[in-house]
Amino acid sequence: MQAYRSLIAAALSLASCTVFAETTLTVYTALEADQLQAYQQKFEQENPDVKLRWVRDSTGIITAKLLAEKARPQADVVMGVAASSLLLLQKEGMLQPYAPKNVQKLSRQYVDTAATPSWVGMDVWGAAICFNTVEAAKQGLAKPESWKDLLKPQYKGKIVMPNPASSGTGYFDVTAWLTLFGEKQGWSFMDKLHQNIAQYTHSGSKPCKQAAAGEFPIGISFEYRAAKLKEGGAPIDVIFPKEGLGWDLEATAIMKGSKNLAAACKLADWSASQSANELYEKNFAIVAMPGIAKPSPLIPADYEKRLVKQDLHWSAQNRERILAEWTKRYDAKSEAK
Amino acid sequence: MPILRRSRRLAASVDETLAGVLQWLLLAVLVVAVLLPLSAILGKALTDGDGQFAGFMQISKTLSQPGLLRAISGSLQVAVLSTLLVVPLAYGYAAALCRVQLPMRGLFRLLALLPLLAPSLLPGISLVYLFGNQGLLKEWLPGGSIYGLTGIVLGEAFYTFPHALMILLTALAVGDARLYEAAGTLGAGRVRQFLTITLPGSRYGVVSAALLVFTLTVTDFGVPKIIGGAFPVLAVEAYKQVIGQQNFAQGAVIGLLLLLPAVLSFMLDQRLQRRQQAQLSAKSQPLQALRGWPARLLALAFCSLIGAGLLLMMGTAIAAAFIRQWPYQMTFTLAHFNFDQVDGGGWLAFGNSLRMALATAVVGSSLAFLGAWSSCKLPAARLGSNLLHAIAMLPMAVPGLVLGLGYIFFFNSNANPLHGLYGSMAMLVLCTVAHYTTTAHMTARTALTQLDPDFEPVAASLKVPLWLTLWRVTLPACLPAILEISRYFFVSAMTTVSAVIFLYTPDTVLAAVAVLNMDDAGDTAAAAAMATLIVASAAVVCLLFALLSHALLRQHQRWHQPAAH
Numbered sequence: 024m025q026a027y028r029s030l031i032a033a034a035l036s037l038a039s040c041t042v043f044a045e046t047t048l049t050v051y052t053a054l055e056a057d058q059l060q061a062y063q064q065k066f067e068q069e070n071p072d073v074k075l076r077w078v079r080d081s082t083g084i085i086t087a088k089l090l091a092e093k094a095r096p097q098a099d100v101v102m103g104v105a106a107s108s109l110l111l112l113q114k115e116g117m118l119q120p121y122a123p124k125n126v127q128k129l130s131r132q133y134v135d136t137a138a139t140p141s142w143v144g145m146d147v148w149g150a151a152i153c154f155n156t157v158e159a160a161k162q163g164l165a166k167p168e169s170w171k172d173l174l175k176p177q178y179k180g181k182i183v184m185p186n187p188a189s190s191g192t193g194y195f196d197v198t199a200w201l202t203l204f205g206e207k208q209g210w211s212f213m214d215k216l217h218q219n220i221a222q223y224t225h226s227g228s229k230p231c232k233q234a235a236a237g238e239f240p241i242g243i244s245f246e247y248r249a250a251k252l253k254e255g256g257a258p259i260d261v262i263f264p265k266e267g268l269g270w271d272l273e274a275t276a277i278m279k280g281s282k283n284l285a286a287a288c289k290l291a292d293w294s295a296s297q298s299a300n301e302l303y304e305k306n307f308a309i310v311a312m313p314g315i316a317k318p319s320p321l322i323p324a325d326y327e328k329r330l331v332k333q334d335l336h337w338s339a340q341n342r343e344r345i346l347a348e349w350t351k352r353y354d355a356k357s358e359a360k
Numbered sequence: 361m362p363i364l365r366r367s368r369r370l371a372a373s374v375d376e377t378l379a380g381v382l383q384w385l386l387l388a389v390l391v392v393a394v395l396l397p398l399s400a401i402l403g404k405a406l407t408d409g410d411g412q413f414a415g416f417m418q419i420s421k422t423l424s425q426p427g428l429l430r431a432i433s434g435s436l437q438v439a440v441l442s443t444l445l446v447v448p449l450a451y452g453y454a455a456a457l458c459r460v461q462l463p464m465r466g467l468f469r470l471l472a473l474l475p476l477l478a479p480s481l482l483p484g485i486s487l488v489y490l491f492g493n494q495g496l497l498k499e500w501l502p503g504g505s506i507y508g509l510t511g512i513v514l515g516e517a518f519y520t521f522p523h524a525l526m527i528l529l530t531a532l533a534v535g536d537a538r539l540y541e542a543a544g545t546l547g548a549g550r551v552r553q554f555l556t557i558t559l560p561g562s563r564y565g566v567v568s569a570a571l572l573v574f575t576l577t578v579t580d581f582g583v584p585k586i587i588g589g590a591f592p593v594l595a596v597e598a599y600k601q602v603i604g605q606q607n608f609a610q611g612a613v614i615g616l617l618l619l620l621p622a623v624l625s626f627m628l629d630q631r632l633q634r635r636q637q638a639q640l641s642a643k644s645q646p647l648q649a650l651r652g653w654p655a656r657l658l659a660l661a662f663c664s665l666i667g668a669g670l671l672l673m674m675g676t677a678i679a680a681a682f683i684r685q686w687p688y689q690m691t692f693t694l695a696h697f698n699f700d701q702v703d704g705g706g707w708l709a710f711g712n713s714l715r716m717a718l719a720t721a722v723v724g725s726s727l728a729f730l731g732a733w734s735s736c737k738l739p740a741a742r743l744g745s746n747l748l749h750a751i752a753m754l755p756m757a758v759p760g761l762v763l764g765l766g767y768i769f770f771f772n773s774n775a776n777p778l779h780g781l782y783g784s785m786a787m788l789v790l791c792t793v794a795h796y797t798t799t800a801h802m803t804a805r806t807a808l809t810q811l812d813p814d815f816e817p818v819a820a821s822l823k824v825p826l827w828l829t830l831w832r833v834t835l836p837a838c839l840p841a842i843l844e845i846s847r848y849f850f851v852s853a854m855t856t857v858s859a860v861i862f863l864y865t866p867d868t869v870l871a872a873v874a875v876l877n878m879d880d881a882g883d884t885a886a887a888a889a890m891a892t893l894i895v896a897s898a899a900v901v902c903l904l905f906a907l908l909s910h911a912l913l914r915q916h917q918r919w920h921q922p923a924a925h
Binding site for chain 2 (some may be wrong): 056057062076077078079083084087088090091095157181188189221222224225226229230231232233236237238251257258272340354
């Protein structure tokens with residue numbers, strides 16, 4: 024496919040006798056693998072002189088990698104990485120402020136508040152529970168409706184959730200519980216939940232995939248993966264716990280010191296454009312550009328109201344402390360990374 | 361006429377100088393590929409985050425973490441249990457192959473070597489499908505969960521079985537029939553004969569196999585990564601520190617810890633091998649395999665059981681690759697081979713792996729053969745020969761994970777003029793060649809020492825240039841060994857994850873790494889599909905090499921047969 028496409032590109036450039044000064048951008052991302060292709064295709068179609076080279080991993084890994092490379096950044100652009108992580112990079116002075124062409128058309132709350140923003144939101148992704156109905160019937164498990172329901176003894180060893188140190192989804196679950204229940208009650212909630220957790224996974228998608236496969240009947244994950252798997256025929260119910268949902272923004276930023284600044288700006292522009300937002304809309308219920316999102320049968324209409332009132336700056340500032348505490352308490356059950 | 365003779369003499373000495381230069385060049389390659397990366401690890405373990413010398417601060421800091429002690433004890437548990445499980449099984453299997461007239465002996469031998477074709481991630485994947493919560497044979501594992509110690513030990517048993525078997529086959533292949541005759545005459549029963557003759561006679565092999573299984577298990581992270589669940593082990597801890605938290609200094613310290621058992625067992629093994637040599641005397645009588653039907657039946661039953669187990673582990677992951685959605689839609693599909701929608705790099709990764717394995721086979725076998733040749737056949741260059749041999753033996757004691765870490769520290773430093781290689785395919789090839797160089801070097805040496813050492817002196821006295829002797833005599837005579845070395849490099853390069861996991865970039869991602877990343881993202885079926893591709897390509901290449909080597913043997917190795925008068 025890749026080769027085919029570059030062949031066409033080569034043929035086209037021969038036919039029109041123009042030689043593009045082609046730039047390859049290195050883009051670090053935590054987007055899902057099955058989202059990347061559509062984004063890349065659309066962007067490269069609109070910007071034929073720029074090629075994207077993705078470095079993909081879970082949020083925590085990408086964040087650690089970016090911080091470790093601070094002295095010699097390898098990435099030109101960070102796209103689709105949690106805003107709470109980008110805030111950390113911003114604090115370290117690693118982001119290049121830039122106002123993309125369309126930025127005034129985006130909801131203010133999803134863009135960095137500085138006059139020239141350092142990062143620009145793309146969409147909101149939020150918590151969801153995947154609940155395997157076939158396995159639940161077999162094992163006699165009641166359907167949980169709230170986070171607190173998950174503490175019931177019947178779910179012992181039946182729940183998987185992502186490790187917050189490596190997964191952005193896992194991290195906003197933890198910050199949401201700390202916000203909802205308060206610091207002390209939040210940790211005591213997690214202590215009890217820990218008793219029921221079978222595994223902490225590396226990625227935020229895996230719990231839902233495991234629930235879909237029946238390996239573990241309950242997976243704490245996020246709504247895109249849940250909807251995708253349900254559409255694919257997996258026997259799962261998607262649950263939005265009633266206390267409220269953790270969430271974060273997927274956002275784009277340019278790395279300071281990028282040698283391909285012009286091309287990086289093109290990607291930042293595209294990321295805030297209408298055509299990009301139309302693609303985000305296919306995957307998420309809330310996107311940065313108002314008026315684009317359409318209702319989805321799997322996502323409740325009042326979805327935005329169900330999100331926890333959460334301060335991303337607080338999440339960023341307390342990231343290291345919260346993760347250290349979490350690791351100290353629960354890491355023995357965690358999958359590698 | 362005298363002028364001509366003189367110029368020829370000169371040519372010979374130029375030859376030798378050139379060969380000496382070649383030897384030092386090879387030595388330089390080995391130093392860059394093995395020694396310097398290893399020293400870089402030590403340097404990293406002794407410095408703090410900013411590169412300042414910190415003495416043992418970093419080491420004691422890492423060691424004082426409670427998680428690390430748990431990981432050490434976890435690794436030891438896994439290694440001891442795997443060794444206790446694998447060595448007796450492999451011993452029984454080897455004894456059945458060597459000492460009993462076993463029906464379908466060739467088939468059983470082949471079956472036992474199957475795991476060599478798979479990355480160590482494959483048994484993990486199979487175990488999920490077999491004994492996971494939706495596993496086919498879940499009932500066989502009452503009460504327990506496969507995620508953890510049980511799963512790791514079973515997976516490691518699969519992965520290390522052929523390694524242990526090969527050592528024990530060698531150990532049991534020879535024996536002195538006179539001893540058994542004497543024991544029989546004196547009235548010793550079969551059991552007593554086994555305990556007093558067979559077991560003591562093969563004790564070095566047993567120790568050797570145990571050491572190898574122990575080391576392989578401690579340093580492997582493929583199996584625990586997939587099936588380890590909550591169970592902490594050292595190799596995964598190193599991976600977590602480096603990839604997950606980008607904490608290179610702590611990764612380096614754990615790397616040194618992993619080096620410890622490997623180096624110790626390597627040294628012990630070397631000592632034992634020296635003792636082993638004097639076991640057979642010229643008067644020994646070759647053994648006759650047992651022909652009695654109880655022995656044959658028992659051996660057949662035992663080997664069938666083990667073989668079936670190995671086949672089941674291999675087959676489950678392969679079968680899972682073709683099933684739409686385990687366990688809800690058990691229909692055939694090729695959809696999992698469409699890697700576009702999942703992580704890991706897909707077909708690009710597979711193509712990269714093929715290219716990498718091919719390059720490793722070509723570069724590796726050239727280097728290994730030339731290195732062995734120059735260290736065996738250049739008597740003039742004593743120092744270079746010894747150094748070359750010593751460094752070529754070193755990688756055997758270095759776990760892939762540690763070598764990979766060393767490559768990061770060595771090549772990713774701005775001060776290194778070879779920095780440009782970092783992340784390139786060339787570096788992956790170099791690292792893989794270095795990782796597997798010892799076995800290749802030893803195979804080449806064995807083949808070379810089997811040749812008459814008089815070839816070179818005779819050729820030289822006939823004024824035949826050194827290179828011509830190499831090209832016309834030595835190389836063709838060693839061709840089967842070279843093929844064997846290339847095959848070994850190719851298959852190892854296809855299946856390795858431990859060293860390259862730290863070194864790939866999005867452009868140079870490899871198939872075995874893709875298996876790991878796919879499983880990480882929860883795409884177990886795609887991971888199984890990619891593992892299947894690895895096994896299939898390794899098997900095809902093995903088959904090709906077997907055919908090639910067979911044909912070559914018939915064509916060019918007539919001299920092996922006694923001359924017809």
